[in-house]
Amino acid sequence: NIAAVALKHASRRAIVETTETVALQGLFGANWWHTAHQKSFAIKQRVLLLEGYLRQGQALWQQEIAACLAEIEQAAEQIDQIPTRGVLPGYLEAPPELTAVDPLLQEMIARLCQNVPDVELEFDLHSKGAMVAVHPMLFELALEKLVTNAIEAMDRHGRLQIHSEVRRGNIVLIQLGDNGPGLPPEVVNSYLRERISRPTNQKGQGIGGMLARVIINRYGGHLRLEHSSPSGVTLTISLPLAKR
Structure with a gap:
């Protein structure tokens, strides 16, 4: 009734x-x-x-x-x-732009880490000029959240590995790996999907991973936790290869 x-x-x-x-x-x-x-x-x-x-x-x-x-x-x-x-704000409702993956990763991550000299960057970029259709500002924001989380997890001292490749001819794969202590076991299953509680003495609201996943999903992509152990965390971003 x-x-x-x-x-x-x-x-x-x-x-x-x-x-x-x-x-x-x-x-x-x-x-x-x-x-x-x-x-x-x-x-x-x-x-x-x-x-x-x-x-x-x-x-x-x-x-x-x-x-x-x-x-x-x-x-x-x-x-x-x-x-x-x-x-989105109006200026982001325009169609996504064709963006070259490797140059963006190289420039943007190097810029993020320029003030953390004790973080060593290892670039292993093999996407061979591959392009993805994204809004560069939003995609950079997603990467910034993930890289910042990795830097903080390593206590601003460690090694950050960045890998890219094209899989099956139509998927651009990006992997970010750190050698920090890994995620606490109690948050592994909820990471990227829920707000993560943080100690009161730590900066941030614990939602960077969520935000990155929302942005990447917007462009038909996926963000997943590939690996977490006491030797570090590896995240994988997959995005459709854009047609020129």
Whole structure:
């Protein structure tokens, strides 16, 4: 009946709470938080209206309930899209650009590490001029989060290995490996998918890996934890090879 349907839709408040939490953690930045906040506020207001209608139990409210349900459904669907697709500032809604992988890795990672002289960089780049279709600024942000995590894990002293190649003729593979202490066993299964709790004396919010995964997924790619042990962590990024 309509009351059951209303309550089912109202239960989607869990989506609101999750999205607001993620947005407030800074995962999507100010523009994205504003979008999530607008939609979640709209849902909350309509849920309050629904609860009032249901308490009164009058059939004459059916049209109003149906209108609220439609608005809740629309707002919830828009919120659902935020973690996987992102709501980007206008200048990033342009088509992705063809970006050469090896030069980007070489220049950007060297720049990130220029102030950490005790981190040794080992480049093993073999993507042979391969291009990927990304927004360079966002893709650099994803790499920055992963490289920064590796540097901090090594306590700013160690070896960072960067490897690239083309697999099966249509996949660009990028591997980042450090020789830090590895991930704590309790976070291995949730790394890249959930916020990682960090000691209060450490910088950051523990969401860099999540953000990197969201960005890479946006371009049809995947980010996975390849290996974690007391001798270090290896991450693998795979992206579709772009056609010129």
